[in-house]
Amino acid sequence: MIRRLAVVGLGLLGGSVAMAVRARALAKEIVAVGRRMAPLAAALDSGVIDHATTDLAEGLREADFILLATPVATLESLLPAVWRLAAPDAVLTDVGSTKQRLVRTMERLALGRPLAFVGGHPMAGSEQSGWAAGREDLFQGVTVILTPTGVTPEWVSGRVRDFWESLGARVVAMPPDVHDRVVAAVSHLPHLVAYALVAAVAGLEGSPLAYAARGFKDATRIAASDARVWREIFLTNREALSETLDAFRSTLAELERLLSAGDALEAELNRIRGIREGLP
Amino acid sequence: MIRRLAVVGLGLLGGSVAMAVRARALAKEIVAVGRRMAPLAAALDSGVIDHATTDLAEGLREADFILLATPVATLESLLPAVWRLAAPDAVLTDVGSTKQRLVRTMERLALGRPLAFVGGHPMAGSEQSGWAAGREDLFQGVTVILTPTGVTPEWVSGRVRDFWESLGARVVAMPPDVHDRVVAAVSHLPHLVAYALVAAVAGLEGSPLAYAARGFKDATRIAASDARVWREIFLTNREALSETLDAFRSTLAELERLLSAGDALEAELNRIRGIREGLP
Numbered sequence: 001m002i003r004r005l006a007v008v009g010l011g012l013l014g015g016s017v018a019m020a021v022r023a024r025a026l027a028k029e030i031v032a033v034g035r036r037m038a039p040l041a042a043a044l045d046s047g048v049i050d051h052a053t054t055d056l057a058e059g060l061r062e063a064d065f066i067l068l069a070t071p072v073a074t075l076e077s078l079l080p081a082v083w084r085l086a087a088p089d090a091v092l093t094d095v096g097s098t099k100q101r102l103v104r105t106m107e108r109l110a111l112g113r114p115l116a117f118v119g120g121h122p123m124a125g126s127e128q129s130g131w132a133a134g135r136e137d138l139f140q141g142v143t144v145i146l147t148p149t150g151v152t153p154e155w156v157s158g159r160v161r162d163f164w165e166s167l168g169a170r171v172v173a174m175p176p177d178v179h180d181r182v183v184a185a186v187s188h189l190p191h192l193v194a195y196a197l198v199a200a201v202a203g204l205e206g207s208p209l210a211y212a213a214r215g216f217k218d219a220t221r222i223a224a225s226d227a228r229v230w231r232e233i234f235l236t237n238r239e240a241l242s243e244t245l246d247a248f249r250s251t252l253a254e255l256e257r258l259l260s261a262g263d264a265l266e267a268e269l270n271r272i273r274g275i276r277e278g279l280p
Numbered sequence: 281m282i283r284r285l286a287v288v289g290l291g292l293l294g295g296s297v298a299m300a301v302r303a304r305a306l307a308k309e310i311v312a313v314g315r316r317m318a319p320l321a322a323a324l325d326s327g328v329i330d331h332a333t334t335d336l337a338e339g340l341r342e343a344d345f346i347l348l349a350t351p352v353a354t355l356e357s358l359l360p361a362v363w364r365l366a367a368p369d370a371v372l373t374d375v376g377s378t379k380q381r382l383v384r385t386m387e388r389l390a391l392g393r394p395l396a397f398v399g400g401h402p403m404a405g406s407e408q409s410g411w412a413a414g415r416e417d418l419f420q421g422v423t424v425i426l427t428p429t430g431v432t433p434e435w436v437s438g439r440v441r442d443f444w445e446s447l448g449a450r451v452v453a454m455p456p457d458v459h460d461r462v463v464a465a466v467s468h469l470p471h472l473v474a475y476a477l478v479a480a481v482a483g484l485e486g487s488p489l490a491y492a493a494r495g496f497k498d499a500t501r502i503a504a505s506d507a508r509v510w511r512e513i514f515l516t517n518r519e520a521l522s523e524t525l526d527a528f529r530s531t532l533a534e535l536e537r538l539l540s541a542g543d544a545l546e547a548e549l550n551r552i553r554g555i556r557e558g559l560p
Contacts, residue, residue, distance in 0.1 A: 123493040143491060178486060185481045185488035190499040192535060193473060195549060198556045200531035201465045204524065206458060208465035211423060212559050213403040215502045219470040222495045223556040227549035231542060238539050244484065245536060249529075251480035255472060256525060259518050262511060269475060269507035276478045276503040279492050 002027035002163075006063035008056070008078065010034055010043055013095045013122060014069030015134030020167045022048045023136045033059035043131055060085045065163070068094035073232040076105060083109040092117035093160045097183060097229075098237040099147045099176040107151060116156045119147040119176060121183070122169060129226045140168035145183075147176040177240075184240035189248055191230060192241065194223040282307035282443075286343035288336070288358065290314055290323055293375045293402060294349030295414030300447045302328045303416045313339035323411055340365045345443070348374035353512040356385060363389040372397035373440045377463060377509075378517040379427045379456040387431060396436045399427040399456060401463070402449060409506045420448035425463075427456040457520075464520035469528055471510060472521065474503040 005027040007014045014032070021027050031051040034040045040052035053059045056078070060066060066086055068075050075096050083106075086092060092115055096102050103119045110117065124142040144164040148157045161171045174182070198220050202209055234241060258265040285307040287294045294312070301307050311331040314320045320332035333339045336358070340346060346366055348355055355376050363386075366372060372395055376382050383399045390397070404422040424444040428437045441451045454462070478500050482489055514521060538545040 123491060143493070145491070181484075182486060182488040182491050185484050186492045186496045189481070190477055190496050193477060193532070194499055195552045196528060196532040196535050197470055197473060199535070199548075199552045200524070200528040201469070202552075202555045203531065204461075204465050204527060206462060208462040209555070209559065211403060211425070211462050212466045213423070216466045216470050217559060218498050218501050219474055220556055221498050224553055227546050227553055230549055231546040234539055234545065235542055241539070242536070244480070245532075247484060248476060248480040249532075251483065252473065252476040252525075252529075255476050255479070256522070259514055259521070262515055265514065266507050266511040268479075269510055272475045272479045272482075273504050273507055275482045275489070276500055279489065279497060 002065045004029040004031065004063045004065070006031050006033065006059050006066045007049070008033045008059065008066065008068045008082070009070030009074070010040060010049070010052075010131050011069065011071075012129050012131075012133045012138075013124065014067065015043065015048075015131040016124075016136065016138035017067055017069065017095075017167065018043065018048050019134055019136040020139060024166060026163075026166055027065070031059050031063065039131060056081055057085045060087070060090070062087055064090055066090050066092045068092070068096070071229045071232050072096045072098055072102070072236050076102060076236075079105050079109060083113055083115060086115055088115075090115065091156060091159050093120045093146075093163075095120060095122055097121060097187070097233045099179045101236055103147055103149060103176040107149065110151075116153065116159075118152050118156050118160050119179075120160060120164070121145045121147070121179065122164070123183075123187070129229065137168065139164065142169050144169040144171045145179050146171060146173045147179050148173055149175060180237050180240045181243070184237055184244045188233060188237055188241045189244040191222050191225060192234065192245070193248065194220045195230075198223045282345045284309040284311060284343045284345070286311050286313065286339050286346045287329070288313045288339065288346065288348045288362070289350030289354070290320060290329070290332075290411050291349065291351075292409045292411075292413045292418075293404070294347065295323065295328075295411040296404075296416065296418035297347055297349065297375075297447070298323065298328050299414055299416040300419060304446060306443075306446055307345070311339050311343065319411060336361055337365045340367070340370070342367055344370055346370050346372045348372070348376070351509045351512050352376045352378055352382070352516050356382060356516075359385050359389060363393055363395060366395055368395075370395065371436060371439050373400045373426075373443075375400060375402055377401060377467070377513045379425075379459045381516055383427055383429060383456040387429065390431075396433065396439075398432050398436050398440050399459075400440060400444070401425045401427070401459065402444065403463075403467070409509065417448065419444065422449050424449040424451045425459050426451060426453045427459050428453055429455060460517050460520045461523070464517055464524045468513060468517055468521045469524040471502050471505060472514065472525070473528065474500045475510075478503045 010032040030049045032049045043049045122144045290312040310329045312329045323329045402424045
C-alpha cells in the first residue's frame with residue numbers, strides 16, 4: 001500500500017496510472033504535479049487525484065512513491081529538482097520512452113544524494129495524448145520494461161515491478177542501452193517511417209492521398225502522434241534509431257532488388273508474412 | 281437488373297460482390313467460375329451463387345455482366361479466353377489492383393473482337409483473403425476507381441459505375457497510368473515498407489519483435505497480406521512503385537537529417553501530423 005503517490009505529469013500515462021491506482025485503491029493519497037493548474041481540474045473533479053499543484057516541492061513532500069510521467073526532455077531537466085525535493089524514503093520511477101541518458105543522469109544525481117530509483121517504460125503508447133485520453137485499464141496486458149543497472153538494489157526493482165503488475169502489466173527487465181535499441185526497433189523506427197510515408201505521399205503530384213484507404217491509414221496511424229513528444233524521443237535516442245534505420249534501408253533495398261525476381265520475391269514475402277502473423 | 285452475373289474468381293472481392301449483389305437482388309442469376317470446385321461449395325450452399333463451375337466457357341455463357349476478380353497475373357493470362365468466350369452483349373470489368381498493363385491487353389484484344397469493357401479497382405483491400413473473408417457490406421463507402429481511356433464508350437463506364445454505386449461504393453475515373461501511380465503511392469509503397477519493417481526488425485539481434493506493441497502491429501498489419509497476390513501487384517506495377525520508393529527514401533533521409541535540428545524536426549512532425557489527421 002502506497003501512503004502518498006506523486007504523479008509528475010498527468011498526461012496519457014500519468015493520468016492512466018492515477019486512474020488505475022485509484023480504481024484499485026493502491027494508494028491512500030494521490031497528488032498530481034503539472035505545469036499549469038487548469039488541466040488538473042478535471043482530474044480533481046473526477047476524484048481520481050486528491051491534490052493538484054504546480055509546485056514540485058509541494059507535490060513531492062511526503063510522497064513515498066514518485067512516478068515521473070512527463071515527456072522525456074522535460075523529465076531530464078526536472079531530475080535535479082526531484083532529487084533535491086524527494087523524501088529520503090521515496091521510491092522513484094519514470095515512464096520515459098528512452099532510458100540510457102535518463103538513467104545515467106539519475107545515477108549521477110544519486111552519487112550526491114542516494115535515492116531508491118529504477119527506470120521504467122510502459123509500452124502502452126497511443127497516438128492520443130493528455131489526461132482525457134487516459135484509461136484505467138491502459139496497462140492491462142501491457143509490457144513494462146524496467147531498466148535496473150549494476151547499482152540498482154533488488155528491492156527497488158521489486159517494489160516497482162509489484163507496482164506495475166498490480167496495474168495488470170507484464171514486467172521485464174533489461175539494461176538501459178538494450179532497452180533503447182529495442183524501442184528504436186519496434187517503436188521509434190516505425191514512427192519515423194510512418195511520418196516519412198505520409199510526407200512522401202503528400203508530396204507526390206496528383207494528390208494520391210485522397211485515395212488513401214484502410215491499409216494506408218493503419219500503416220500511418222502513428223504519424224498522428226504528438227510532435228513534441230516524438231521530437232524528444234527521436235532526439236534522445238538518435239544513435240540507436242540511426243542503426244535501425246540503416247537495417248531498414250538495407251532490407252528495403254533488398255526487397256526492391258527482388259522485384260526483378262518473381263519467385264524469390266514471393267518466397268520472401270511469405271517468410272515475412274509468417275513472422276508478422278507470429279507476433280504475440 | 282443483371283440477367284446473369286458471372287464472377288470469375290470467388291475470393292475476398294469476387295465473393296463480396298456476389299454477396300452484395302444477391303443481398304440487393306441486383307441479378308437474376310449469379311454464376312461463379314473458380315480453379316477448383318471445392319472452394320465454391322460453400323458459396324453454393326449459402327445460396328449466394330446459383331451455379332459454380334471450373335469451366336470458363338460454361339461460366340461466361342449468356343452472362344450479360346462479367347466481373348473478373350482473380351489476382352492480377354492470373355487475370356492477364358485469362359483475358360484471351362475471356363475475349364473468345366464472352367457473349368457479344370456482355371459488359372466486362374475487373375478488380376485488378378494494377379491497370380495499365382491490363383487495360384492495354386484488353387484494348388489489344390478488343391481490336392480483334394469488340395467487347396464492352398472498362399477497367400476497375402475497388403480500394404477495399406484487407407490482409408485477409410478468400411471467400412470466407414468476404415462481406416456483403418465490403419464496398420460500403422469504399423472508393424472504386426474506373427480507368428476508361430479514349431476508346432471506352434461512355435455508356436460502358438456508366439453501366440459499371442451504376443453497378444458499383446448500387447453496392448454502396450463511391451466511383452471515380454482516371455486514366456490507367458494515373459491509377460497505377462496513385463495506388464503505388466497509397467497502397468503498394470506502404471505494403472512494401474511494412475514488409476521491410478517486419479523483416480528488418482526481425483533481423484536485429486536481441487529479438488526486439490518480442491516487444492512489439494500496438495504501434496508496430498498497426499503499422500505492419502498489411503505485411504500479413506497474401507504473398508502471391510502481392511508479388512503480382514508489385515511485379516505488374518514495378519515502375520510506378522520504384523518512383524514512389526525514391527520519393528519515400530528522399531523524405532526519410534530528409535527526416536533523418538532533421539534529427540540533428542530539434543526545432544525544425546518538431547515543426548516538420550507537426551506538419552505531417554496535420555496531414556495525417558486530415559485524411560478522409
